[in-house]
Amino acid sequence: MRSLRVQFIAFVTVLLVLLLVLLNTYPIISSRDAVLEEKRSSLTGQAAVLSSSLSSLDRLNRESIAEVLRFLDIGGFSRILVTDDEGLVLYDSGGPTGVVTDIPDVYTAITRSQTVFHPLFSDSAFSCGIAMPMSSQGAITGAVYLCEHDAERAEIILSFQSRIRTLSVVIGSFALLTACLFMALIMRRLRELVLSMRVVAAGDYSYRHPIRGQDEIAELGAEFNLLTERLESTEQQRRRFVSDASHELKTPLASIRLLADSIVQNEGMDPATVREFVTDIGNEAQRLQRTTEKLLSLSRLDDTTVKLTPEPVDVKQAALDALVFLRPLAKERQVHIHSELDEGCVVMATQDHIFQIIFNLIENAIKYNVPEGSVILRLQALEDTVQLSVEDTGIGIPEEDRPNIFSRFYRVDKARSREAGGSGLGLSIVHDAVLAYGGSITVGQNKPQGSRFVVSFPLATPEETGI
Numbered sequence: 001m002r003s004l005r006v007q008f009i010a011f012v013t014v015l016l017v018l019l020l021v022l023l024n025t026y027p028i029i030s031s032r033d034a035v036l037e038e039k040r041s042s043l044t045g046q047a048a049v050l051s052s053s054l055s056s057l058d059r060l061n062r063e064s065i066a067e068v069l070r071f072l073d074i075g076g077f078s079r080i081l082v083t084d085d086e087g088l089v090l091y092d093s094g095g096p097t098g099v100v101t102d103i104p105d106v107y108t109a110i111t112r113s114q115t116v117f118h119p120l121f122s123d124s125a126f127s128c129g130i131a132m133p134m135s136s137q138g139a140i141t142g143a144v145y146l147c148e149h150d151a152e153r154a155e156i157i158l159s160f161q162s163r164i165r166t167l168s169v170v171i172g173s174f175a176l177l178t179a180c181l182f183m184a185l186i187m188r189r190l191r192e193l194v195l196s197m198r199v200v201a202a203g204d205y206s207y208r209h210p211i212r213g214q215d216e217i218a219e220l221g222a223e224f225n226l227l228t229e230r231l232e233s234t235e236q237q238r239r240r241f242v243s244d245a246s247h248e249l250k251t252p253l254a255s256i257r258l259l260a261d262s263i264v265q266n267e268g269m270d271p272a273t274v275r276e277f278v279t280d281i282g283n284e285a286q287r288l289q290r291t292t293e294k295l296l297s298l299s300r301l302d303d304t305t306v307k308l309t310p311e312p313v314d315v316k317q318a319a320l321d322a323l324v325f326l327r328p329l330a331k332e333r334q335v336h337i338h339s340e341l342d343e344g345c346v347v348m349a350t351q352d353h354i355f356q357i358i359f360n361l362i363e364n365a366i367k368y369n370v371p372e373g374s375v376i377l378r379l380q381a382l383e384d385t386v387q388l389s390v391e392d393t394g395i396g397i398p399e400e401d402r403p404n405i406f407s408r409f410y411r412v413d414k415a416r417s418r419e420a421g422g423s424g425l426g427l428s429i430v431h432d433a434v435l436a437y438g439g440s441i442t443v444g445q446n447k448p449q450g451s452r453f454v455v456s457f458p459l460a461t462p463e464e465t466g467i
């Protein structure tokens with residue numbers, strides 16, 4: 001693993017080195033260039049004055065040149081040299097006259113008739129030489145050569161350089177140290193987060209990462225806590241579900257065993273009783289089957305990997321189908337069903353789920369009703385929603401139970417529900433199916449008594465129905 005810290009510090013170091021190299025070169029180079037430029041112009045000016053003054057002389061020799069130099073008050077040079085047009089030295093402040101000069105710039109000046117400037121910045125001094133041709137009436141008559149040695153300016157630049165170097169070391173170390181500290185701080189917080197993740201991954205869903213500050217790492221921690229909370233609640237739900245489900249399956253299985261044992265142990269049992277017991281066994285088995293079917297249907301709704309493929313469903317037709325199945329039950333319970341069903345209530349869902357939703361709601365309205373009670377089923381297409389309401393005049397649901405009735409296996413009156421063949425899963429299926437297709441469901445009290453369930457679905461658009 002390439003540590004983030006190493007990467008970050010390497011990056012900062014490279015950046016710092018680049019910056020410091022720039023700081024150590026650019027100002028020095030540019031100030032040196034400025035000094036050299038200034039030297040070029042001052043040397044050029046002085047060489048021009050000297051050369052033009054010398055050109056006007058009739059005779060050039062050591063004395064006359066020294067005279068002119070004195071007159072012009074030219075000084076401060078490390079070397080002043082004047083030659084004739086063949087390079088023969090006529091005057092030299094630092095050597096003998098009468099010899100041929102060995103300075104190449106002087107020859108270049110004479111032969112090419114151009115000024116040659118030679119700047120040089122060595123360790124401790126500037127030394128610049130300039131060779132300029134002398135001419136009289138268009139003909140080259142010789143050359144002057146001035147050389148200047150300036151240690152003072154060089155000294156200033158060198159001390160400037162060393163000061164920048166010291167400063168660079170200080171700034172560089174400080175910046176690097178700060179970067180390391182900063183990184184160590186960030187790394188510590190990241191490591192804490194990783195540790196928290198390990199704790200949660202090991203199964204402690206109640207653990208919460210302590211959040212400090214308001215930066216991105218804190219945000220990360222908060223998101224992680226949110227995720228853990230979700231995990232915790234899912235885990236709790238799962239546990240409760242497993243225990244509820246096993247309890248729910250245990251009861252009919254126990255009855256089946258009891259009934260079967262009774263038959264086996266009582267050899268002289270009369271056929272009528274045996275028949276009654278076996279019928280009971282069949283009923284319990286049927287209940288088990290219903291419960292497992294509902295559980296399967298719920299787990300299918302839960303499974304987010306299975307994509308539901310909605311199609312246009314006519315809710316009115318589904319309601320009519322459900323009523324065909326439920327009328328016998330209503331008749332048996334002496335409950336009257338009234339329905340007001342609008343046309344054109346088409347929603348995007350599956351036939352099966354819409355049927356289950358309506359069936360469960362009406363079944364409950366009949367089951368938890370009273371003799372001579374009634375159920376009113378209304379279906380309306382409002383602006384862009386389809387609204388289905390199921391009202392009954394039955395026993396109603398206590399207000400404190402209402403938030404729970406959509407939970408799995410929740411029953412207000414267990415005995416009554418079981419007696420009616422209920423499993424406590426019907427409304428969970430209704431709820432999950434409604435949400436799966438973008439709808440909503442509410443439960444309230446019916447006046448003067450009973451319950452009122454209202455389901456809303458988005459009305460299918462013409463594009464969806466393809467009409």
Ligand SMILES: Nc1ncnc2c1ncn2[C@@H]1O[C@H](COP(=O)(O)OP(=O)(O)O)[C@@H](O)[C@H]1O
Pocket residue numbers: 360364365368392394395396397405410411412413417418421422423424425426427428450451
């Ligand atoms: N229309 C209703 N009137 C009164 N109580 C109801 C009604 N619908 C549902 N309930 C209550 O909500 C519980 C959950 O309903 P449901 O999930 O369909 O389970 P089941 O019908 O299998 O018992 C029922 O046990 C019942 O107590």
Ligand SMILES: [Mg+2]
Pocket residue numbers: 360363364422424426427
């Ligand atoms: Mg039910």
